[in-house]
Amino acid sequence: RLDERTREIVKATVPVLAEHGEAITTHFYKRMLTERPELKNYFNMTHQKDGKQPRALANAVYAAASHIDDLSAIAPAAETIAEKHVSLNIRPEHYPIIGEYLLKAIKEVLGDAVDEEVIDAWELAYGEIADLFISIEDGKYKASAWTGYRLFTIHKKVKESEEITSFYLKPEDGGPLPSYRPGQYIGIKADIPDYPHTQRRQYSLSDAPGKDYLRISVKREGGTDEIPAGLVSTWLHDQVQEGDVVPISAPAGDFFLDESTSRPVVLLSGGVGLTPLMSMYKKTRDERDVYFIHAARNGGVHGLKEEMDGEQTYVVYETPSEEDKTLAAYDKAGYVDLDWLRNVVPKEADFYFCGPEGFMRAMNGALHEWGIPDDQVNYEFFGPKGTL
Ligand code: FAD
Structure with a gap:
């Protein structure tokens, strides 16, 4: 366990590092991937260009560091990230490389604003955070159906x-x-x-x-x-x-149907975000009261249509085509909104949603406004872990 002074230094400097978070992680990725090009085989190279990966890493490191007194506070986020790491075959030997380049980036971006003591404290904190992930991931590799590919x-x-x-x-x-x-x-x-x-x-x-x-x-x-x-x-x-x-x-992955309860289930999907929900739907439709609401731009891009064949399924097309209109292939035109939602699904339910970020934000906002407790709301990002 880290000594008190180290923890105090880390906590006191989190805001400084967070302020320059993306600058640090962008620099970090650039240098690391230049000097260790073999790591390009592990990272999503598109997300390097659009900045999502550096943002996600910066947020994860600062969230962990601000809870350095009690890392159990980041357990839910660590769980999601560790599942992702296991699916990417990230191994203990990768962590020291990340640590080395992260510290170099902190030094290079912040320059004189950080002294040796601060850098040393962050090195120790990184080691502690890395050990936490390595041990969570070790457990997951051992329990996994197979490791690697x-x-x-x-x-x-x-x-x-x-x-x-x-x-x-x-x-x-x-x-x-x-x-x-x-x-x-x-x-x-x-x-x-x-x-x-x-x-x-x-x-x-x-x-x-x-x-x-x-x-x-x-x-x-x-x-x-x-x-x-x-x-x-x-x-x-x-x-x-x-x-x-x-x-x-x-x-x-830690986004899955909670099968320990028999509460009704409400599945809300946008676009290709329907895939994990379709699995839940098919698994549980005969066992529980399930509602499946899917939003798509129109019928032409609506996949797995014929598998949404139960009574409590609802289709919402943003801009229905003439063919959609002729076929009466949808239940609502436009968007999924709270006024409509509260008329078609029960409030006492477990909610799961997945879709484009705008859709997820709208669903999260609607469920929040409706007063659904956080522990009944579950969602998955189809990209680096973000925040809603
Ligand atoms: P990438 O090359 O990664 O590009 C991503 C997007 O950025 C593309 O739309 C691309 O057009 C755009 N882009 C490319 N270059 C740039 C640039 N320079 N600037 C800005 N934008 C750019 N996908 C599914 O289809 N089905 C699923 O069931 C599914 N499940 C997922 C589950 C999880 C847990 C996660 C994390 C993701 C899931 N995804 C799913 C998404 C999937 O992993 C990929 O991200 C997706 O297929 C895009 O990958 P790609 O390599 O084709 O695009």
């Missing part, structure tokens, strides 16, 4: 909408599949032809457990004139074919 064959590739395609994965070794909790994801290791680094992404399992395959459903991030297309999703859509083999990490 297992090869899976693309058994079937099915187009679900204009943008979403499902991939049915079967283990190449022919061995049994693990069970998983509906809502969890797998990791995929992508070695894309002509792209210089291995890239890793997570995809939620979109079918109920207990099948002889794992299914993921992926949105093609096609990009625009200004924004480059997504690396892994376009590779999966355009290049990966039935019969191909891809390395997959074991199911992980």
